[in-house]
Amino acid sequence: MSPRIALCAGETSGDQLGAGLVAALRERFPEAAFAGIGGDAMRAVGVDTWHDASELSVMGLAEVLAHLPRLLALRKAFRQRVLDWRPDVFIGIDAPDFNLGVERWLKQRGVRTVHDVSPSVWAWRESRAAKIGDSADHVLCLFPMEPPIYARHGVDAVFIGHPLADAIPLQPDRTAARIALGVATDARVLAVLPGSRLGEIQRMLPGFADAARRLAGDVAGLQVLVPAANAGCRAAIDAMLGDAPGVRVLDGQAQAAMIASDVVLLASGTAALEAMLCKRPMVVGHRISGLTYAIVKAFGLLKSAHVSLPNILAGETLVPELLQDACTPEALHAALLHWFRDADAVAALQPRFLALHESLRRDASARAAEAVAGLLATPR
Structure with a gap:
Protein backbone atom coordinates (compact mmCIF):
# COMPACT_ATOMS: atom_id res chain seq x y z
CA MET A 1 0.00 0.00 0.00
CA SER A 2 1.37 3.44 -0.95
CA PRO A 3 2.11 5.66 2.04
CA ARG A 4 0.37 8.88 2.94
CA ILE A 5 2.86 11.53 4.04
CA ALA A 6 1.76 14.80 5.64
CA LEU A 7 4.15 17.73 5.80
CA CYS A 8 4.28 21.27 7.12
CA ALA A 9 6.79 23.91 5.98
CA GLY A 10 6.45 27.42 7.31
CA GLU A 11 8.62 29.67 5.13
CA THR A 12 10.54 29.78 1.84
CA SER A 13 13.56 27.85 3.11
CA GLY A 14 11.31 25.14 4.56
CA ASP A 15 9.35 24.98 1.30
CA GLN A 16 12.60 24.32 -0.59
CA LEU A 17 13.65 21.64 1.91
CA GLY A 18 10.23 20.05 1.67
CA ALA A 19 10.35 19.97 -2.12
CA GLY A 20 13.73 18.23 -2.09
CA LEU A 21 12.53 15.70 0.47
CA VAL A 22 9.31 14.95 -1.43
CA ALA A 23 11.24 14.46 -4.69
CA ALA A 24 13.59 12.02 -2.93
CA LEU A 25 10.69 10.18 -1.30
CA ARG A 26 8.92 9.83 -4.67
CA GLU A 27 11.93 7.90 -5.95
CA ARG A 28 11.27 5.36 -3.19
CA PHE A 29 7.47 5.56 -3.15
CA PRO A 30 6.26 6.59 -6.65
CA GLU A 31 2.58 6.26 -5.70
CA ALA A 32 2.81 8.06 -2.34
CA ALA A 33 0.33 10.81 -1.49
CA PHE A 34 1.66 14.08 -0.04
CA ALA A 35 -0.42 16.79 1.62
CA GLY A 36 -0.18 19.57 4.19
CA ILE A 37 1.24 23.10 4.35
CA GLY A 38 3.81 24.28 1.80
CA GLY A 39 4.62 26.77 -0.90
CA ASP A 40 5.24 26.90 -4.64
CA ALA A 41 8.22 24.52 -4.55
CA MET A 42 6.29 21.81 -2.72
CA ARG A 43 3.26 22.25 -4.97
CA ALA A 44 5.55 21.85 -8.00
CA VAL A 45 6.52 18.34 -6.81
CA GLY A 46 2.92 17.31 -6.23
CA VAL A 47 2.09 18.21 -2.63
CA ASP A 48 -1.59 18.95 -2.04
CA THR A 49 -1.22 22.14 0.01
CA TRP A 50 -4.20 22.74 2.26
CA HIS A 51 -2.65 26.04 3.37
CA ASP A 52 0.16 28.15 1.93
CA ALA A 53 3.45 28.34 3.84
CA SER A 54 3.15 32.14 3.89
CA GLU A 55 0.32 31.82 6.42
CA LEU A 56 2.90 30.80 9.02
CA SER A 57 5.58 33.36 8.10
CA VAL A 58 5.23 35.80 10.97
CA MET A 59 8.36 37.32 12.52
CA GLY A 60 8.82 39.49 15.58
CA LEU A 61 7.10 39.36 18.95
CA ALA A 62 4.55 42.08 18.20
CA GLU A 63 3.62 40.49 14.88
CA VAL A 64 3.27 37.05 16.45
CA LEU A 65 1.02 38.41 19.19
CA ALA A 66 -1.16 40.18 16.64
CA HIS A 67 -1.56 36.99 14.62
CA LEU A 68 -1.71 34.58 17.56
CA PRO A 69 -5.49 33.91 17.50
CA ARG A 70 -5.35 33.16 13.77
CA LEU A 71 -2.26 30.94 14.14
CA LEU A 72 -3.77 28.99 17.04
CA ALA A 73 -7.00 28.44 15.10
CA LEU A 74 -5.01 27.37 12.03
CA ARG A 75 -2.91 24.92 14.07
CA LYS A 76 -5.99 23.39 15.71
CA ALA A 77 -7.79 22.92 12.38
CA PHE A 78 -4.67 21.70 10.60
CA ARG A 79 -3.70 19.04 13.13
CA GLN A 80 -7.25 17.65 13.11
CA ARG A 81 -7.29 17.55 9.32
CA VAL A 82 -3.95 15.70 9.35
CA LEU A 83 -5.32 13.19 11.87
CA ASP A 84 -8.50 12.67 9.82
CA TRP A 85 -6.37 12.11 6.68
CA ARG A 86 -4.66 9.24 8.56
CA PRO A 87 -1.08 9.70 7.33
CA ASP A 88 1.60 7.09 7.80
CA VAL A 89 3.97 9.82 8.98
CA PHE A 90 3.89 13.57 9.65
CA ILE A 91 7.01 15.62 8.84
CA GLY A 92 7.38 19.06 10.39
CA ILE A 93 9.99 21.07 8.48
CA ASP A 94 11.71 23.70 10.64
CA ALA A 95 9.17 26.27 12.05
CA PRO A 96 9.52 24.70 15.52
CA ASP A 97 7.13 27.09 17.27
CA PHE A 98 4.32 25.77 15.08
CA ASN A 99 5.43 22.28 14.14
CA LEU A 100 6.58 20.84 17.46
CA GLY A 101 3.14 21.44 18.97
CA VAL A 102 1.46 19.78 16.00
CA GLU A 103 3.90 16.86 16.15
CA ARG A 104 3.37 16.33 19.89
CA TRP A 105 -0.44 16.33 19.49
CA LEU A 106 -0.28 13.86 16.59
CA LYS A 107 2.27 11.61 18.29
CA GLN A 108 0.01 11.34 21.32
CA ARG A 109 -2.66 10.03 18.96
CA GLY A 110 -0.50 7.37 17.35
CA VAL A 111 0.86 9.21 14.29
CA ARG A 112 4.56 8.73 13.61
CA THR A 113 6.34 12.08 13.53
CA VAL A 114 9.58 13.49 12.12
CA HIS A 115 11.09 16.92 12.77
CA ASP A 116 13.29 18.06 9.88
CA VAL A 117 15.94 20.68 10.89
CA SER A 118 16.86 20.46 14.53
CA PRO A 119 16.51 23.65 16.56
CA SER A 120 19.89 24.93 17.80
CA VAL A 121 20.12 22.69 20.87
CA TRP A 122 23.92 23.03 20.78
CA ALA A 123 23.65 26.77 21.46
CA TRP A 124 20.57 27.27 23.62
CA ARG A 125 19.44 25.05 26.50
CA GLU A 126 20.44 21.49 25.60
CA SER A 127 17.58 20.24 27.80
CA ARG A 128 15.21 21.19 24.97
CA ALA A 129 16.38 18.04 23.16
CA ALA A 130 14.31 15.86 25.52
CA LYS A 131 11.22 17.99 24.95
CA ILE A 132 11.71 17.80 21.19
CA GLY A 133 11.75 14.02 21.63
CA ASP A 134 8.29 14.29 23.18
CA SER A 135 7.13 15.66 19.82
CA ALA A 136 9.21 13.79 17.26
CA ASP A 137 9.90 10.08 16.86
CA HIS A 138 12.87 11.05 14.71
CA VAL A 139 14.89 14.28 14.31
CA LEU A 140 16.77 15.12 11.10
CA CYS A 141 19.90 17.18 11.87
CA LEU A 142 21.80 19.43 9.49
CA PHE A 143 24.97 19.54 11.60
CA PRO A 144 27.18 16.68 12.90
CA MET A 145 27.31 17.92 16.52
CA GLU A 146 23.55 17.58 16.96
CA PRO A 147 22.77 13.81 17.06
CA PRO A 148 25.08 13.16 20.07
CA ILE A 149 23.14 15.77 22.06
CA TYR A 150 19.86 14.02 21.29
CA ALA A 151 21.43 10.65 22.11
CA ARG A 152 22.21 11.91 25.61
CA HIS A 153 18.47 12.48 26.05
CA GLY A 154 17.36 9.21 24.46
CA VAL A 155 16.02 10.83 21.28
CA ASP A 156 16.46 9.19 17.86
CA ALA A 157 18.30 11.64 15.58
CA VAL A 158 20.43 11.40 12.45
CA PHE A 159 22.84 13.77 10.66
CA ILE A 160 21.70 14.23 7.06
CA GLY A 161 24.03 17.05 5.99
CA HIS A 162 23.10 20.57 4.95
CA PRO A 163 21.21 21.25 1.69
CA LEU A 164 23.20 24.46 1.14
CA ALA A 165 26.38 22.38 1.10
CA ASP A 166 24.82 20.23 -1.63
CA ARG A 361 27.88 17.67 1.78
CA ARG A 362 25.89 14.47 2.28
CA ASP A 363 23.00 14.66 -0.24
CA ALA A 364 20.66 15.87 2.50
CA SER A 365 17.39 15.21 0.68
CA ALA A 366 18.29 11.59 -0.08
CA ARG A 367 19.44 10.98 3.50
CA ALA A 368 16.28 12.55 4.88
CA ALA A 369 14.19 10.32 2.62
CA GLU A 370 16.20 7.29 3.78
CA ALA A 371 15.46 8.16 7.43
CA VAL A 372 11.73 8.61 6.74
CA ALA A 373 11.62 5.35 4.78
CA GLY A 374 13.29 3.57 7.70
CA LEU A 375 10.67 4.90 10.08
CA LEU A 376 7.87 3.81 7.74
CA ALA A 377 9.39 0.31 7.60
CA THR A 378 9.25 -0.15 11.38
CA PRO A 379 6.11 -1.59 12.96
CA ARG A 380 3.93 0.90 14.82
Whole structure:
Protein backbone atom coordinates (compact mmCIF):
# COMPACT_ATOMS: atom_id res chain seq x y z
CA MET A 1 0.00 0.00 0.00
CA SER A 2 1.37 3.44 -0.95
CA PRO A 3 2.11 5.66 2.04
CA ARG A 4 0.37 8.88 2.94
CA ILE A 5 2.86 11.53 4.04
CA ALA A 6 1.76 14.80 5.64
CA LEU A 7 4.15 17.73 5.80
CA CYS A 8 4.28 21.27 7.12
CA ALA A 9 6.79 23.91 5.98
CA GLY A 10 6.45 27.42 7.31
CA GLU A 11 8.62 29.67 5.13
CA THR A 12 10.54 29.78 1.84
CA SER A 13 13.56 27.85 3.11
CA GLY A 14 11.31 25.14 4.56
CA ASP A 15 9.35 24.98 1.30
CA GLN A 16 12.60 24.32 -0.59
CA LEU A 17 13.65 21.64 1.91
CA GLY A 18 10.23 20.05 1.67
CA ALA A 19 10.35 19.97 -2.12
CA GLY A 20 13.73 18.23 -2.09
CA LEU A 21 12.53 15.70 0.47
CA VAL A 22 9.31 14.95 -1.43
CA ALA A 23 11.24 14.46 -4.69
CA ALA A 24 13.59 12.02 -2.93
CA LEU A 25 10.69 10.18 -1.30
CA ARG A 26 8.92 9.83 -4.67
CA GLU A 27 11.93 7.90 -5.95
CA ARG A 28 11.27 5.36 -3.19
CA PHE A 29 7.47 5.56 -3.15
CA PRO A 30 6.26 6.59 -6.65
CA GLU A 31 2.58 6.26 -5.70
CA ALA A 32 2.81 8.06 -2.34
CA ALA A 33 0.33 10.81 -1.49
CA PHE A 34 1.66 14.08 -0.04
CA ALA A 35 -0.42 16.79 1.62
CA GLY A 36 -0.18 19.57 4.19
CA ILE A 37 1.24 23.10 4.35
CA GLY A 38 3.81 24.28 1.80
CA GLY A 39 4.62 26.77 -0.90
CA ASP A 40 5.24 26.90 -4.64
CA ALA A 41 8.22 24.52 -4.55
CA MET A 42 6.29 21.81 -2.72
CA ARG A 43 3.26 22.25 -4.97
CA ALA A 44 5.55 21.85 -8.00
CA VAL A 45 6.52 18.34 -6.81
CA GLY A 46 2.92 17.31 -6.23
CA VAL A 47 2.09 18.21 -2.63
CA ASP A 48 -1.59 18.95 -2.04
CA THR A 49 -1.22 22.14 0.01
CA TRP A 50 -4.20 22.74 2.26
CA HIS A 51 -2.65 26.04 3.37
CA ASP A 52 0.16 28.15 1.93
CA ALA A 53 3.45 28.34 3.84
CA SER A 54 3.15 32.14 3.89
CA GLU A 55 0.32 31.82 6.42
CA LEU A 56 2.90 30.80 9.02
CA SER A 57 5.58 33.36 8.10
CA VAL A 58 5.23 35.80 10.97
CA MET A 59 8.36 37.32 12.52
CA GLY A 60 8.82 39.49 15.58
CA LEU A 61 7.10 39.36 18.95
CA ALA A 62 4.55 42.08 18.20
CA GLU A 63 3.62 40.49 14.88
CA VAL A 64 3.27 37.05 16.45
CA LEU A 65 1.02 38.41 19.19
CA ALA A 66 -1.16 40.18 16.64
CA HIS A 67 -1.56 36.99 14.62
CA LEU A 68 -1.71 34.58 17.56
CA PRO A 69 -5.49 33.91 17.50
CA ARG A 70 -5.35 33.16 13.77
CA LEU A 71 -2.26 30.94 14.14
CA LEU A 72 -3.77 28.99 17.04
CA ALA A 73 -7.00 28.44 15.10
CA LEU A 74 -5.01 27.37 12.03
CA ARG A 75 -2.91 24.92 14.07
CA LYS A 76 -5.99 23.39 15.71
CA ALA A 77 -7.79 22.92 12.38
CA PHE A 78 -4.67 21.70 10.60
CA ARG A 79 -3.70 19.04 13.13
CA GLN A 80 -7.25 17.65 13.11
CA ARG A 81 -7.29 17.55 9.32
CA VAL A 82 -3.95 15.70 9.35
CA LEU A 83 -5.32 13.19 11.87
CA ASP A 84 -8.50 12.67 9.82
CA TRP A 85 -6.37 12.11 6.68
CA ARG A 86 -4.66 9.24 8.56
CA PRO A 87 -1.08 9.70 7.33
CA ASP A 88 1.60 7.09 7.80
CA VAL A 89 3.97 9.82 8.98
CA PHE A 90 3.89 13.57 9.65
CA ILE A 91 7.01 15.62 8.84
CA GLY A 92 7.38 19.06 10.39
CA ILE A 93 9.99 21.07 8.48
CA ASP A 94 11.71 23.70 10.64
CA ALA A 95 9.17 26.27 12.05
CA PRO A 96 9.52 24.70 15.52
CA ASP A 97 7.13 27.09 17.27
CA PHE A 98 4.32 25.77 15.08
CA ASN A 99 5.43 22.28 14.14
CA LEU A 100 6.58 20.84 17.46
CA GLY A 101 3.14 21.44 18.97
CA VAL A 102 1.46 19.78 16.00
CA GLU A 103 3.90 16.86 16.15
CA ARG A 104 3.37 16.33 19.89
CA TRP A 105 -0.44 16.33 19.49
CA LEU A 106 -0.28 13.86 16.59
CA LYS A 107 2.27 11.61 18.29
CA GLN A 108 0.01 11.34 21.32
CA ARG A 109 -2.66 10.03 18.96
CA GLY A 110 -0.50 7.37 17.35
CA VAL A 111 0.86 9.21 14.29
CA ARG A 112 4.56 8.73 13.61
CA THR A 113 6.34 12.08 13.53
CA VAL A 114 9.58 13.49 12.12
CA HIS A 115 11.09 16.92 12.77
CA ASP A 116 13.29 18.06 9.88
CA VAL A 117 15.94 20.68 10.89
CA SER A 118 16.86 20.46 14.53
CA PRO A 119 16.51 23.65 16.56
CA SER A 120 19.89 24.93 17.80
CA VAL A 121 20.12 22.69 20.87
CA TRP A 122 23.92 23.03 20.78
CA ALA A 123 23.65 26.77 21.46
CA TRP A 124 20.57 27.27 23.62
CA ARG A 125 19.44 25.05 26.50
CA GLU A 126 20.44 21.49 25.60
CA SER A 127 17.58 20.24 27.80
CA ARG A 128 15.21 21.19 24.97
CA ALA A 129 16.38 18.04 23.16
CA ALA A 130 14.31 15.86 25.52
CA LYS A 131 11.22 17.99 24.95
CA ILE A 132 11.71 17.80 21.19
CA GLY A 133 11.75 14.02 21.63
CA ASP A 134 8.29 14.29 23.18
CA SER A 135 7.13 15.66 19.82
CA ALA A 136 9.21 13.79 17.26
CA ASP A 137 9.90 10.08 16.86
CA HIS A 138 12.87 11.05 14.71
CA VAL A 139 14.89 14.28 14.31
CA LEU A 140 16.77 15.12 11.10
CA CYS A 141 19.90 17.18 11.87
CA LEU A 142 21.80 19.43 9.49
CA PHE A 143 24.97 19.54 11.60
CA PRO A 144 27.18 16.68 12.90
CA MET A 145 27.31 17.92 16.52
CA GLU A 146 23.55 17.58 16.96
CA PRO A 147 22.77 13.81 17.06
CA PRO A 148 25.08 13.16 20.07
CA ILE A 149 23.14 15.77 22.06
CA TYR A 150 19.86 14.02 21.29
CA ALA A 151 21.43 10.65 22.11
CA ARG A 152 22.21 11.91 25.61
CA HIS A 153 18.47 12.48 26.05
CA GLY A 154 17.36 9.21 24.46
CA VAL A 155 16.02 10.83 21.28
CA ASP A 156 16.46 9.19 17.86
CA ALA A 157 18.30 11.64 15.58
CA VAL A 158 20.43 11.40 12.45
CA PHE A 159 22.84 13.77 10.66
CA ILE A 160 21.70 14.23 7.06
CA GLY A 161 24.03 17.05 5.99
CA HIS A 162 23.10 20.57 4.95
CA PRO A 163 21.21 21.25 1.69
CA LEU A 164 23.20 24.46 1.14
CA ALA A 165 26.38 22.38 1.10
CA ASP A 166 24.82 20.23 -1.63
CA ALA A 167 23.68 23.24 -3.66
CA ILE A 168 26.82 25.41 -3.56
CA PRO A 169 29.79 24.21 -5.65
CA LEU A 170 32.93 23.24 -3.75
CA GLN A 171 34.78 25.83 -5.85
CA PRO A 172 32.38 28.72 -6.59
CA ASP A 173 33.09 30.71 -9.76
CA ARG A 174 33.82 34.30 -8.70
CA THR A 175 34.37 35.52 -12.28
CA ALA A 176 30.98 34.19 -13.43
CA ALA A 177 29.27 35.75 -10.40
CA ARG A 178 30.86 39.12 -11.14
CA ILE A 179 29.87 38.99 -14.79
CA ALA A 180 26.29 38.11 -13.81
CA LEU A 181 26.16 41.10 -11.44
CA GLY A 182 27.93 43.50 -13.79
CA VAL A 183 30.97 43.84 -11.54
CA ALA A 184 34.45 44.28 -13.02
CA THR A 185 36.51 41.13 -12.65
CA ASP A 186 39.43 43.09 -11.16
CA ALA A 187 37.36 45.19 -8.72
CA ARG A 188 37.80 45.09 -4.95
CA VAL A 189 34.41 44.06 -3.60
CA LEU A 190 32.82 43.96 -0.16
CA ALA A 191 29.46 42.23 0.31
CA VAL A 192 27.41 43.57 3.23
CA LEU A 193 24.56 41.46 4.65
CA PRO A 194 22.95 43.21 7.62
CA GLY A 195 20.18 40.61 8.04
CA SER A 196 16.85 39.66 6.54
CA ARG A 197 14.54 41.19 9.16
CA LEU A 198 13.75 44.86 9.44
CA GLY A 199 14.70 45.09 13.12
CA GLU A 200 18.05 43.47 12.38
CA ILE A 201 18.72 45.83 9.47
CA GLN A 202 17.90 48.87 11.58
CA ARG A 203 20.20 47.63 14.33
CA MET A 204 23.14 46.49 12.18
CA LEU A 205 23.26 48.51 8.96
CA PRO A 206 24.35 51.91 10.37
CA GLY A 207 27.49 50.42 11.92
CA PHE A 208 28.13 48.23 8.87
CA ALA A 209 27.77 51.21 6.53
CA ASP A 210 30.15 53.28 8.67
CA ALA A 211 32.72 50.47 8.58
CA ALA A 212 32.36 50.22 4.80
CA ARG A 213 32.89 53.98 4.41
CA ARG A 214 36.07 53.75 6.47
CA LEU A 215 37.25 50.78 4.42
CA ALA A 216 36.71 52.70 1.18
CA GLY A 217 39.35 55.15 2.38
CA ASP A 218 41.90 52.32 2.54
CA VAL A 219 40.86 50.15 -0.42
CA ALA A 220 40.95 52.09 -3.68
CA GLY A 221 37.86 51.72 -5.88
CA LEU A 222 36.01 49.59 -3.33
CA GLN A 223 32.60 48.42 -4.50
CA VAL A 224 29.99 47.50 -1.90
CA LEU A 225 27.15 45.09 -2.68
CA VAL A 226 24.17 45.01 -0.30
CA PRO A 227 21.62 42.26 -1.09
CA ALA A 228 18.07 42.93 0.13
CA ALA A 229 16.06 39.85 1.09
CA ASN A 230 12.70 41.30 0.00
CA ALA A 231 10.96 44.54 -0.99
CA GLY A 232 10.50 45.67 2.61
CA CYS A 233 14.18 45.16 3.34
CA ARG A 234 15.08 46.96 0.12
CA ALA A 235 13.06 50.01 1.13
CA ALA A 236 14.68 50.10 4.57
CA ILE A 237 18.20 49.71 3.14
CA ASP A 238 17.62 52.38 0.48
CA ALA A 239 16.29 54.80 3.10
CA MET A 240 19.32 54.28 5.34
CA LEU A 241 22.03 54.33 2.66
CA GLY A 242 20.64 56.96 0.29
CA ASP A 243 22.95 57.40 -2.69
CA ALA A 244 26.14 56.33 -0.97
CA PRO A 245 29.01 56.31 -3.49
CA GLY A 246 30.29 52.90 -4.54
CA VAL A 247 27.28 51.10 -3.02
CA ARG A 248 24.81 48.94 -4.96
CA VAL A 249 21.68 47.53 -3.35
CA LEU A 250 20.58 44.25 -4.95
CA ASP A 251 17.18 42.59 -5.01
CA GLY A 252 18.00 39.20 -3.53
CA GLN A 253 21.10 37.60 -5.08
CA ALA A 254 22.82 37.27 -1.69
CA GLN A 255 24.71 34.15 -2.70
CA ALA A 256 25.89 35.69 -5.96
CA ALA A 257 27.04 38.80 -4.07
CA MET A 258 29.04 36.68 -1.63
CA ILE A 259 30.67 34.65 -4.39
CA ALA A 260 31.51 37.85 -6.29
CA SER A 261 33.06 39.51 -3.24
CA ASP A 262 36.55 39.54 -1.81
CA VAL A 263 35.28 39.81 1.78
CA VAL A 264 31.84 39.57 3.43
CA LEU A 265 30.55 41.62 6.37
CA LEU A 266 27.47 40.01 7.86
CA ALA A 267 25.22 39.61 10.83
CA SER A 268 25.46 36.22 12.52
CA GLY A 269 23.12 33.52 11.20
CA THR A 270 22.77 31.23 8.21
CA ALA A 271 24.53 33.88 6.09
CA ALA A 272 27.80 33.03 7.88
CA LEU A 273 27.42 29.38 6.86
CA GLU A 274 26.64 30.44 3.29
CA ALA A 275 29.69 32.72 3.15
CA MET A 276 31.83 29.83 4.40
CA LEU A 277 30.44 27.54 1.69
CA CYS A 278 31.18 30.31 -0.84
CA LYS A 279 34.80 30.22 0.49
CA ARG A 280 34.85 33.91 1.36
CA PRO A 281 36.65 35.45 4.33
CA MET A 282 34.17 37.25 6.55
CA VAL A 283 33.69 39.44 9.56
CA VAL A 284 30.70 38.59 11.76
CA GLY A 285 29.11 41.45 13.62
CA HIS A 286 26.04 41.09 15.78
CA ARG A 287 24.00 43.03 18.28
CA ILE A 288 20.82 42.06 20.09
CA SER A 289 18.75 44.29 22.35
CA GLY A 290 20.43 45.23 25.61
CA LEU A 291 17.67 43.59 27.66
CA THR A 292 17.86 40.32 25.72
CA TYR A 293 21.64 40.29 26.02
CA ALA A 294 21.46 40.89 29.78
CA ILE A 295 19.03 37.97 30.16
CA VAL A 296 21.19 35.67 28.04
CA LYS A 297 24.28 36.52 30.09
CA ALA A 298 22.56 36.43 33.49
CA PHE A 299 21.02 32.99 32.96
CA GLY A 300 23.88 31.49 30.95
CA LEU A 301 21.53 30.63 28.10
CA LEU A 302 24.18 30.64 25.38
CA LYS A 303 26.14 27.39 25.69
CA SER A 304 28.44 27.72 22.69
CA ALA A 305 31.80 29.48 22.87
CA HIS A 306 31.11 30.94 19.41
CA VAL A 307 28.05 32.33 17.66
CA SER A 308 28.93 31.94 13.96
CA LEU A 309 28.61 28.54 12.32
CA PRO A 310 32.08 28.49 10.70
CA ASN A 311 33.68 28.84 14.15
CA ILE A 312 31.22 26.46 15.81
CA LEU A 313 31.81 23.76 13.20
CA ALA A 314 35.59 24.24 13.33
CA GLY A 315 35.68 24.33 17.13
CA GLU A 316 37.95 27.36 16.98
CA THR A 317 38.03 30.97 15.78
CA LEU A 318 38.45 30.96 12.01
CA VAL A 319 36.68 34.28 11.45
CA PRO A 320 36.33 37.28 13.77
CA GLU A 321 33.12 37.68 15.77
CA LEU A 322 32.43 41.19 17.02
CA LEU A 323 29.46 41.08 19.35
CA GLN A 324 27.47 43.65 21.30
CA ASP A 325 29.75 46.46 22.58
CA ALA A 326 32.68 45.08 20.55
CA CYS A 327 30.66 45.55 17.34
CA THR A 328 31.84 49.08 16.56
CA PRO A 329 32.53 50.62 13.14
CA GLU A 330 36.18 51.00 14.11
CA ALA A 331 36.58 47.34 15.06
CA LEU A 332 34.63 46.12 12.02
CA HIS A 333 36.80 48.29 9.76
CA ALA A 334 40.03 46.91 11.25
CA ALA A 335 38.86 43.30 10.89
CA LEU A 336 37.78 43.84 7.28
CA LEU A 337 41.02 45.60 6.38
CA HIS A 338 42.96 42.60 7.69
CA TRP A 339 41.33 40.32 5.11
CA PHE A 340 41.87 42.82 2.27
CA ARG A 341 45.56 43.27 3.11
CA ASP A 342 46.65 39.79 4.21
CA ALA A 343 46.47 37.47 1.20
CA ASP A 344 48.22 34.69 3.11
CA ALA A 345 45.52 34.70 5.81
CA VAL A 346 42.83 34.46 3.13
CA ALA A 347 44.68 31.60 1.42
CA ALA A 348 45.04 29.73 4.72
CA LEU A 349 41.28 29.94 5.25
CA GLN A 350 40.39 28.18 2.00
CA PRO A 351 41.33 24.57 2.88
CA ARG A 352 39.60 24.90 6.24
CA PHE A 353 36.38 26.10 4.62
CA LEU A 354 36.63 23.39 1.95
CA ALA A 355 36.99 20.65 4.57
CA LEU A 356 33.96 21.94 6.47
CA HIS A 357 31.99 22.13 3.22
CA GLU A 358 32.84 18.52 2.39
CA SER A 359 31.82 17.40 5.88
CA LEU A 360 28.34 18.90 5.37
CA ARG A 361 27.88 17.67 1.78
CA ARG A 362 25.89 14.47 2.28
CA ASP A 363 23.00 14.66 -0.24
CA ALA A 364 20.66 15.87 2.50
CA SER A 365 17.39 15.21 0.68
CA ALA A 366 18.29 11.59 -0.08
CA ARG A 367 19.44 10.98 3.50
CA ALA A 368 16.28 12.55 4.88
CA ALA A 369 14.19 10.32 2.62
CA GLU A 370 16.20 7.29 3.78
CA ALA A 371 15.46 8.16 7.43
CA VAL A 372 11.73 8.61 6.74
CA ALA A 373 11.62 5.35 4.78
CA GLY A 374 13.29 3.57 7.70
CA LEU A 375 10.67 4.90 10.08
CA LEU A 376 7.87 3.81 7.74
CA ALA A 377 9.39 0.31 7.60
CA THR A 378 9.25 -0.15 11.38
CA PRO A 379 6.11 -1.59 12.96
CA ARG A 380 3.93 0.90 14.82
